[in-house]
Each structure stands twice: as C-alpha cells, then as structure tokens.
Amino acid sequence: MSIQKDLKKEGIQVIEQIDSLIANTILKNIARRIVETFPDYELSEKDILKNFSKLTLYKAKMIEGMAEANYFYKNTSIYFNEYIEYDDIEEFAIHECIHYLQEVKDENGKLLRMGLSGEALNEAAVQFMASHIIGIEPDYEKYYNITLYTPSPSYYPLECSLINQITYFTGTDLLFKSTLFSNDDFKNAIIRMSSEKIYHEIQSCFDKLLITEENIIKLNNKISLLKDGDNKIDKIHHKIDKLKEKITSLYIKTQNIIIKEFFNYEFTQISDLEKLEIFRRKLYKFSDIIGKTSNYVFFDNYYTEMMNKLEHKCNVLENGGTETAVEKKHTNSIIAFFKKLLHFGSKIEEL
DSSP: OOHHHHHHHTTOEEEEEOOHHHHHHHHHHHHHHHHHHOGGGOOOHHHHHHHHTTOEEEEEEOOTTSOSEEEETTTTEEEEETTSOGGGHHHHHHHHHHHHHHEEEOTTOOEEEESSSSHHHHHHHHHHHHHHHHTOOOEEEEETTEEEEESOSSSSHHHHHHHHHHHHHHOHHHHHHHHHHTOSHHHHHHHHHSOHHHHHHHHHHHHHHHHHHHHHHHHHHHHHTSOTTOTHHHHHHHHHHHHHHHHHHHHHHHHHHHHHHHHHHHHHTOOSHHHHHHHHHHHHHHTTSSOBOTTOOHHHHHHHHHHHHHHHHHHHHHTSTTOOHHHHTTHHHHHHHHHHHHHTTTTOSOO
C-alpha cells in the first residue's frame, strides 16, 4: 500500500510542508526540553537533534475530534491539524517526537517496536511523558460521569489517570525509561507485583478504552453529516450513550484491578511496624488520585477491609514478627500507638 493510501486510511490529507526554518526551530526546542527534563538519562541534545533532522513536518486536513497531530513511521513524518496555530505546534509535536524516538526498526526499516507493549498503554505513557516535559499541572476533571485526577487534563485524560495510578507503585522513572527506550522494565514491574495475566488484562482494558473513545468520535462525526430531524440521529445518540457507559465501566474496572492487585502485593511486603505505617499512609493518600462516580464504593470498602488486616498484622508483629529481642523491650508502647492509629486510620492523616 502506498504512503498516500495509508494516509487516506488514517483520514490525513496533506496541505503543505511546514517551512524548514520553522520546523528546525521547533525540533531544536523539543530536543533541548527533553534533555533538560530528564538529566539523568544520559541523553545528548546533539544526537537527538541529529535524529530529528530525518523528520518532515506537514500541515494537513484531519478527522475532527481525533489526534491533533500524528507521527507516521512509514515516511518519518509528523502531520498537524491545519487549524493548529504555528505558535502551538511545538506542544503537539512533543508527543509525536517521543513516538519517533521510541521506535525500533530492523535494517530494512520494518517497525519492530514502539515503546510499551500495547498501543493504548503506550499512547497514555507518551502523553504522560509529554505533559511532564511541557510542565502541565495535574488536575481534577470530569469525563463520562467520572471525577478523576489526571496528569493530562485535555488529551487521553482517562488513560493518563490510570497510568498515573500505576506509577504510584512503580514510580514514574521506570515508566518514562521504558517508554523512551522501548524496554520491558515497566511491564515486568507490573507483572512482578501482580501477574502476567493481570498485566494483559490491564493492557486489554486500556485498548478497549481507546477504541471506544474513537468510536464515539466517529459517531459524532457521522451525526454532523446528517440533516436536522433525520431519524438516524436519535439511534446514533443512543449508541453513543451506551459507549459512554462502557467507558465508565472500563475505567472503574481497571482502577479496581490496580487497587486490589498492587496494594495486596505491597501488604505482603510488610515486615515491621515502620513498613506497616508507610503502607497505611500510602493507602490513605491513594484516595486523592482515584476516579469516582456517584455510586463508587469499591475503594472505601477495600480501605475498611485492609485496615482490619493491618490491625491483625500489627498483632502478628506484636507476638514476634521480625522484631529483634532488643526491639521487643520497647514494643508495648509502639504497638499501642499503632493500634490506635489503625483504629482511627480513616480520619487521621498526620499526627
């Protein structure tokens, strides 16, 4: 299939190539910002800019509601929606430039890998990384009846919200490195804390989320082509409502998997009272970054259940655990303190 046919399939119609002087300025700024944002990654601004010299930037007509920019690996080009102002291109280009840097090709130019395994997971990771580079402040937003906390309020907000929850356990550094250098370290961390089955389940939920969102965009575009009063409009709106409900369900399902699997794993790692308290505070603070609907109760129920388990764990440590004989001399007052803390855990954040 020719490049033109591939572009048409993606709904991209080229208008013009962006002036090389403007393009070079944009790419130079992006190379600098990437290196400055990740000083510990041993990145060379000169080498990145050399790689960027292979990129060609275009203005194009694109499907309304879809991505405002699109990196096309087959001809090493980035296409920007014709309506984007030149002053705003750099911000959109960062996401696509990360895609370019993360691709792995064989000697014949065949794409072998691009970032994380799973298209939607990778898109979320790239946008999370781009938001970090740009300096976007995480915020609370409401989408599909979910009030959520996301590091990317405008682009892939649900996916970025969920991947932010995962990095609560893995750390962002591991995510960013796996995204940029296309390795499995982030994936393996998830598997280590849950299982390979859970990793693939999370990956599948992300993919379904992205596909469902794209289907809503396509249906909205179909409505825009119909005349007012067309009886097809009501049917399409009904389909859209069902898809929105599916998105809400997928988000909550994925979030609940993250809560259960990762906190269950970390609970098994508690070996002393200090780790127990760190876990309690971590569980408490997690409520700040979850998505909530009007009838969402899973986290509250899980929290109550886990506080009971923590109290039991505290009793286990009191009767032996990993404490040394010397530490046992000072145990009674400490145990009493933690039991009180656990009992009022839902109300106490700082003592």
